[in-house]
Amino acid sequence: MPASDHPTGYGSIPTAGADWQAWIRHLDDRLARQGIAPGRMVILLPYLQLVEPARRAWAAAHPSGFGPRFETTRSWASALAPWWPAPTDVSGDMARDSLVAEAMVARVTRGSADPALRTVLASRLVDAARSVAPLAAARPPAERVAWAEAQREALGQAVPQGPHWESLVASLALAWAGNASYPTDVLWTGVAAPGAVADRLWVLQGFQHDPLGQALGVHWGERAELSDPFGLLAGGAGAAPEVLTLQSCADAEEEAQRTAATVVARINQGRFPLALVANDRRQTRRVSAMLSGAGVSLCDETGWKLSTTHAAAQVMAVLRAADPRARMDDVLDLLKQGAAWPPAQVEALELAAREAGVSAWKAAVRHTASAPLIPEGFAALLESLQAARPLERWLDALRAALQASGLWERLAADAAGQGTIRALRLDEGASEELLQVGMAVAESGRPGARLGLSAFSAWVRDVLEGASFKPVSDPDAQVVILPLSQLLGRGFSTVVMPGCDELTLDPDRGQQSPWTAAQCEQLGLPGRAALMEAQAQAWQAALRAPQVDILWRRQEGGEPLSPSPWVMALPGFDDRQAAANTFCAPRPLSPVAVAHPLPIAPDLMPSALSASAYQDLRDCPYRFFAMRQLRLSEADELEAEPDQRDLGNWLHAVLRRFHEERGDGRPGRDTDTRRLDQIGEEMATEMGLQVDEGGAGFLPYQAVWPALREGYLDWLAGHEGGDGRPGPMFARAEAELSANLPPWRLYGKLDRIDQQHSPEGPLPLVIDYKTESRDKTNRRVKDPFEDTQLAFYAALLPDETLRAAYLSITDGRSASGREGATHLVEQPFVLQAREHLREGIVQDLGRVAAGHALPALGEGMVCEYCAARGLCRKDFWSAP
Known part of the structure; x- marks a missing residue:
């Protein structure tokens, strides 16, 4: 402390x-x-x-x-x-200025520019007008209009004309600033x-x-x-501090840690108040978080953009979720932040969406797995934010949505939230101010045009980006965060300056300006030389403190960085750097060997076993321990684009509905083709895979669908009796079965069961769909005693005689000359494999229940994609 x-x-x-x-x-x-x-x-x-x-x-x-x-x-x-600003003044408030700028651009372009260009021009107009506003304010109000006109003419004559739109922005900015009033006019x-x-x-x-x-x-x-x-x-230029330390850091994280350690060390030495210079705002926020955790009292004079606060993120979460093309992640983000919805219900909805692979909100509303779990009234809340309306009605609707979601109370209780409410005029009646601005700048004297959700979201984003937030600070704070230019005359005991590298503290960089160098010279704005001189003076003022600590990083994003030229110009730069005290005390660490884990968990035996669970035990006992006994699992990703797994799920759903509707009838090839296409479109819509719902990544799978469909129908014609003899007929799809294998219970879901007539009675044919490569499917049945899946499925059926096979469904490119695009890969020794599997399950589970260890094998391709790899620490095992 x-x-x-x-x-x-x-x-x-x-x-x-x-x-x-x-x-x-x-x-x-x-x-x-x-x-x-x-x-x-x-x-x-x-x-x-x-x-x-x-x-x-x-x-x-x-x-x-x-x-x-x-x-x-x-x-x-x-x-x-x-x-109080007039409706058309340059107020410095983005909520007002953006409306004025958009109206000015719309008036001069008269619809000749597309909306995206008009938005860019309005943004540049705000920047340009604000940059010349101090020059206009420095003119007496009675002379301001004439000054603006003279500057416009001078720019046109003395400065080479740039592109048409740039000239338009310059002219509008001067006219706007020249006709405005300012707080200092008094x-x-x-x-x-x-x-x-x-x-x-x-x-x-x-x-x-x-x-x-x-x-x-x-x-x-x-x-x-x-x-x-x-x-x-500042005591004159060229002075040097009593104590100067230089610290070279490997990267941004080390720089942040060393900065925080230096500040704490100086405070413990009694050298405060201390100035922390915000050369890099992102890095400074990281350091301030560390200092707050260490109990240091802070005063932040720079603040940060309101858009970076948690309060602003909550407001934007509402608008992102309301987008008709919203991803499920965006909707879940809002549900988790809002206090109006039960967390258990939100968690259940997320789990269902992940298991079903529903990534689009529009699909989740219709999907049978997720739709029943959506909180009551939530979908209607989002729909209420999708119709176009005027700005003042948008603000009322946004306030109502925040209140309905339970976020309004949180915003009102938070300093940044209160700033967000004020900046956006979300309080009751506050939008009247913006209505007056809109009426003043509209040619018709009526409010501006109706905004769609995307346009309103962009307006909210710009307002939050243009507003700043400064937290309430302790007046007796030990550390003051401030820009380099405000060290003048402050009298700090110590100045700590991180970010003194060649990019962040570049003497030749100056400031970004919406005006060219020639325009700056004509207008009287500070040019590059003036800005460099001011920055150099600020650097000299910083060096007047009794204690100065300078830090920089040696690389950023993999690219090497050098110290700022000002740092390298310090007397004794190399010697000071070598002798610097980093204030980060080293701690000796003794390496500890990481052994192969050997857990024993007889009390965590699962009550039932699936085919995949037993496969885990055969692949790696430790994986069985982690995934089945500890019941750990990875959360399924809500992928924005469909993948091979989505194709498999979609194909399973299409074939299930097709065969359940078709039964044992045979309506003909053309009818089957049309119905498969219809079901395919219906299922793609229900699962959120269509292009109009953001699933453009499903296009490659739709492109191969005709080949899959024709190959499947070719196989089905022969499977059902193409040689004149009756073949197997569809019986059930997605059959959930269980069987007792004392003392254990087996369970599973079979993709499909057909029935074939035989002299002994109906003969079951277990079919499991595979959309993988044909070679991989053929390898599955090569050794009947190594294949778990078909043998396990066979063990779920009580029949003494049955058949089992994989149905390989491809587009034909991986099929051999004698095999079709869809081919039945049967396991001829499934009955022997079933008996062998039953004996293996009883023996293996019995050993686990008796207390035998479950070692991590760490071998084969299983480890490459194992979800438990981080838990078994395979990558850190010590050599024997």
């Missing part, structure tokens, strides 16, 4: 106090020389997190009296007057005029200059001063 006996908040300035004190002395001198009362000065800081340290620094130097007003442009404006009014609330304005720029701060400095004229705080608050 980290130490907790050093009470100091993250807002305090224990180590950078000298920097702040020097800046306060500089401010005192300036006020004295100009004869300005401190209370009549406004000091604009680059970001909000500096306000409280600045106020504390002033209070420490001046315990009494009024101090300057420390603000950011946004906080100063909000203190002077509240602001700073241009008489309320904030020079001499009204203050006599002097001091603007402290950050690493990237604020256009509004610079514009306000010009607006205030001689009463304003713009200052670069880098020399004052």
Whole structure:
């Protein structure tokens, strides 16, 4: 556990106090020389997190009296007057901005672009408008429209025209930003005029200059001063930390572990508050999870996208399950998350779907195995979300679905869930705001068009992706997670920076921009050189901390990585790296031999035995122990695409229905062909294998169906008496039988039983369908005493005389010249094999019940696909 006996908040300035004190002395001198009362000065800081340290620094130097007003442009404006965006403003809220952007694109394209292109253009328009919004906000409202027009003309003349759609987006973005109002517009009014609330304005720029701060400095004229705080608050460039450690990590996981260990070690040394720099947000979330588990208190100033929270995943689970083409996995995901449905019923539905191989929700609704297990009202709930409707009605329907599923209460009780509800306007009446926006941007003055489920889901996804979530943090947190650019003036005891590799911390990368370099230069947006300079200054500010720990990984995705050029430029890079303390204490591990398992379980004998269970015992006794005595099993996959197993199940179902309807009649070849085709389509629909239900992978099997059908009908004609003599006739399909073999009971399901007339009476013919290769089927009957399946099935029948065979159904490509596409592969010695099997079952099960060990054999192809391989630890056995 980290130490907790050093009470100091993250807002305090224990180590950078000298920097702040020097800046306060500089401010005192300036006020004295100009004869300005401190209370009549406004000091604009680059970001909000500096306000409280600045106020504390002033209070420490001046315990009494009024101090300057420390603000950011946004906080100063909000203190002077509240602001609410107009319907067409660039609000920074994706729920509103996306509607405005889509309406603007639709108006100028007039249906000439396809919907997918319009969606892309709207997304790019939002990005472009938000990037130029700070430039527009830096213009007085009365001059903003003229500024936008001038910029549009200048871009058209000075910047080479790109593709038509890019030019359209640029023009729309400037028009949108130029005609919008902003929260800081009050700073241009008489309320904030020079001499009204203050006599002097001091603007402290950050690493990237604020256009509004610079514009306000010009607006205030001689009463304003713009200052670069880098020399004052960071102690100047080129300084080095007192202690610097470099840690090279093998991969991302080692980097996360070493980062967490370093943070804990520094806290235990009393070196906090500590800054954890979020160079790589994914890696930072991994580290923060480790630190939370170690009891470290965190304050995350960066937050993360709302779309990555569990609350957002719950909302998207509802929409994914409602899709008419939803997979069974998506529906089960919703059922498991919702509190409205009994877990036992959901588990039973999942088990039935897996056993039946039902992967599509539409098929599950009709399948006889899964349909009865669907919770009452659930299918109707999903259907209620499939009709097109306006956006505000979609929000009402989504809220109702969340309430019906039991997810609404969970969202309301969770901070991220509350943020999700606010971002999507899911509260009662909250959608009225979006309705007003839609009416304002629609040419007809009425709400926008009706949205389908896919379009609404895309809108929800964009809103959640565009919103951020910051969890409630402890104000006295030991660790503050923040971006590199916000280390300026913070005064942390220690700075830990993971992700300092050549990709994550690339000095030459800059920031992604929707504008080209030429457009950025014309508009006044920071170019590549300015962004690189700002990043370099932030790096230098990080190195001003007394203790700095730098980490990077040596590979990512199998590709080698080097440290960032800034890291390699540090003095003594190689020596520091070799001597770095990783804070990960090594633990000696002694290898332990893994022996072959020899379990003994006479008390776990199964009460009944199937053919596959006995085959497990013959293949590997340990497999019998794991799968039959411990009753462990793999969960069947809900495959999105059909496979060979689905073909076999489908063919079994088709032949069963065909013969049960046909009985012992012989309607003729044409009738049989038509009926087989009809049954094939019906069964494919019921099992969710049709193309219109997402089962495009079944097309190859449908392509070979004519060959399978014709080959089967050719065989059936000869089987039923093609030479003039009566042949075996169909009796039963999927026959569930059992037999006693004291003290054991045998059970099984036979694919098919035919009856053949003989002088001694009806002679049963047991048939098991096989869709495997012909050679594999022929090998099954080569040694009658090694084949378990037919002998076991024969043991389930009381008849003294019977026949047993595999029916090999292929498309004819694997058949020899004398065999048809469908061929009966009979076991001629099935009666002898049956008696041998009965004796073997009694002897083998008797040994298990008597306490004989069940060793893992670890031989043959059985091990390659054994579900118990991980349990027997075959891959870790030690050599004798």
